[in-house]
Amino acid sequence: MSAADRSFTLTRDLAACPAEVFACWAEAEKKRAWFVDSDGPGWETRAYALDFRVGGTETGSFELKEGPGAGVHENATTFLVIEPERRIDFAYTMAMNGRVHSASLATVTFEETGDGTRLVFTETLAEIGESDGVNGRRGGWEGLLGHLETCLNGEMTDG
Amino acid sequence: MKPDTASLDFERRLALPPARLWEVLTDARHREQWGAPSEGTVLELVEADVREGGRDRHRCGPAEAPEFTVDTRWYRLDAPLLAVFTETVEIGGEAIFTSLVTYRLTPAGTATVLGVTVAVSSFVGVDVAGDTRTGWESGLANLERYTSALDREGTA
Numbered sequence: 001m002s003a004a005d006r007s008f009t010l011t012r013d014l015a016a017c018p019a020e021v022f023a024c025w026a027e028a029e030k031k032r033a034w035f036v037d038s039d040g041p042g043w044e045t046r047a048y049a050l051d052f053r054v055g056g057t058e059t060g061s062f063e064l065k066e067g068p069g070a071g072v073h074e075n076a077t078t079f080l081v082i083e084p085e086r087r088i089d090f091a092y093t094m095a096m097n098g099r100v101h102s103a104s105l106a107t108v109t110f111e112e113t114g115d116g117t118r119l120v121f122t123e124t125l126a127e128i129g130e131s132d133g134v135n136g137r138r139g140g141w142e143g144l145l146g147h148l149e150t151c152l153n154g155e156m157t158d159g
Numbered sequence: 160m161k162p163d164t165a166s167l168d169f170e171r172r173l174a175l176p177p178a179r180l181w182e183v184l185t186d187a188r189h190r191e192q193w194g195a196p197s198e199g200t201v202l203e204l205v206e207a208d209v210r211e212g213g214r215d216r217h218r219c220g221p222a223e224a225p226e227f228t229v230d231t232r233w234y235r236l237d238a239p240l241l242a243v244f245t246e247t248v249e250i251g252g253e254a255i256f257t258s259l260v261t262y263r264l265t266p267a268g269t270a271t272v273l274g275v276t277v278a279v280s281s282f283v284g285v286d287v288a289g290d291t292r293t294g295w296e297s298g299l300a301n302l303e304r305y306t307s308a309l310d311r312e313g314t315a
Binding site: 080 | 214223235259280
């Protein structure tokens with residue numbers, strides 16, 4: 001797999017100012033709303049914790065009860081660089097049933113666009129053994145950023 | 160603002176078996192010996208805590224004034240075959256780039272094939288891919304010389 005095949009970029013134009021969008025990444029309650037509580041049916045959150053600061057961590061454990069991908073999925077994140085309302089860099093690993101299968105470096109930028117914020121998410125990953133790889137990470141983040149947009153639009157409901 | 164990112168791959172056949180090479184790659188004192196990114200620069204140990212979740216710090220730069228700080232955080236240490244870590248380089252307290260590095264060690268007789276994947280994100284808008292490649296090629300050339308010397312001496 002070439003280096004280019006391990007990277008992807010997602011861009012979203014959001015109807016909220018950079019301060020509001022950044023807060024959805026920085027504040028635990030707001031982050032949880034789109035990152036955790038938006039999981040669809042069949043998912044159970046076993047644990048989640050956010051310590052948003054440089055060197056701080058985010059850990060989550062989520063179980064999919066049945067179907068393709070069933071098992072316990074865990075993220076372990078460390079925040080490397082934080083520029084409020086402008087940029088977040090973080091590294092994270094993904095594990096399934098206790099085995100780490102990918103390690104990623106991700107950069108999120110927030111740009112004022114006049115009527116909102118352009119969010120650009122760029123990730124490069126290394127697969128470790130059998131992994132759902134770049135397609136898995138891209139699909140996961142496409143879903144999560146959709147949930148973020150829904151939250152910002154005030155449309156998210158419990159469950 | 161568009162992130163300046165790149166992903167690079169390297170592979171080297173090194174003279175030591177995986178267990179000995181693992182020590183050279185992860186021990187902070189060994190890293191001082193081969194990790195400087197260019198001739199005339201040094202990598203000086205400040206603190207080391209090599210364990211998953213641990214953190215190393217080095218100073219890097221010209222010997223008379225190593226002004227860069229290299230902050231290493233270890234994510235995965237499956238000795239002696241797999242290591243995953245990040246390096247964030249700062250100057251004056253400001254981060255200039257961060258990278259995620261994966262080492263894969265494959266036994267090859269009495270030697271080891273080392274695969275290195277580097278994902279880097281720059282904060283200063285320079286040629287991040289070119290600079291990163293140059294720095295790693297220099298460091299890996301140092302590593303080849305260093306491991307060959309250790310192999311001749313029979314110690315690591």
